[in-house]
Amino acid sequence: RKEVEQDPGPFNVPEGATVAFNCTYSNSASQSFFWYRQDCRKEPKLLMSVYSSGNEDGRFTAQLNRASQYISLLIRDSKLSDSATYLCVVRSGGYQKVTFGTGTKLQVIP
Amino acid sequence: EPEVTQTPSHQVTQMGQEVILRCVPISNHLYFYWYRQILGQKVEFLVSFYNNEISEKSEIFDDQFSVERPDGSNFTLKIRSTKLEDSAMYFCASREIGLQETQYFGPGTRLLVL
Numbered sequence: 423r424k425e426v427e428q429d430p431g432p433f434n435v436p437e438g439a440t441v442a443f444n445c446t447y448s449n450s451a452s453q454s455f456f457w458y459r460q461d462c463r464k465e466p467k468l469l470m471s472v473y474s475s476g477n478e479d480g481r482f483t484a485q486l487n488r489a490s491q492y493i494s495l496l497i498r499d500s501k502l503s504d505s506a507t508y509l510c511v512v513r514s515g516g517y518q519k520v521t522f523g524t525g526t527k528l529q530v531i532p
Numbered sequence: 533e534p535e536v537t538q539t540p541s542h543q544v545t546q547m548g549q550e551v552i553l554r555c556v557p558i559s560n561h562l563y564f565y566w567y568r569q570i571l572g573q574k575v576e577f578l579v580s581f582y583n584n585e586i587s588e589k590s591e592i593f594d595d596q597f598s599v600e601r602p603d604g605s606n607f608t609l610k611i612r613s614t615k616l617e618d619s620a621m622y623f624c625a626s627r628e629i630g631l632q633e634t635q636y637f638g639p640g641t642r643l644l645v646l
Contacts, residue, residue, distance in 0.1 A: 471634070
């Protein structure tokens with residue numbers, strides 16, 4: 423099983439739609455979880471950290487399910503500018519290394 | 533807003549040559565990282581650096597790679613004898629010390645080995 427696994431997509435959704443991505447991780451001792459966004463040929467940028475209680479930032483909601491070892495990202499009212507690849511990132515234990523998923527590509531269509 | 537900068541933005545080199553990729557992390561950050569991303573693939577951790585030494589490295593970071601903080605601002609990645617498969621985008625990142633784990637990435641250096 424891959425350390426961090428994501429559906430590569432692409433997810434093609436119309437403007438205004440709600441879309442959800444899941445990410446599974448294999449190490450039950452993982453401690454920190456993040457969603458990053460990466461535009462084509464650009465650097466990853468932090469979208470949000472994921473907390474045990476779940477967290478929301480505007481149209482974006484992140485959830486963590488430790489029992490099933492997955493995190494999710496929900497985007498409401500999709501905008502054209504949300505088109506990007508969404509990267510799931512996991513840090514395990516007391517280490518500096520983080521593991522990236524392969525990313526899920528989102529294309530928001532007018 | 534402070535940002536991580538990297539130079540050069542693009543580098544083309546011949547197989548077997550040495551390359552040095554440069555990064556200027558955000559000034560009050562104390563953890564530094566190098567990642568690579570081969571075209572069409574995922575971002576891969578190479579190495580983390582703290583307190584003037586490597587704190588962790590991946591299996592990719594073999595003897596061909598080295599990192600250095602030659603002064604108070606620069607953080608470099610050296611590849612001693614480049615191979616074709618070293619062609620990738622190399623990202624530098626930095627973060628503050630403490631509980632805030634957000635890593636800020638530089639714009640990357642695209643390395644092409646011919």
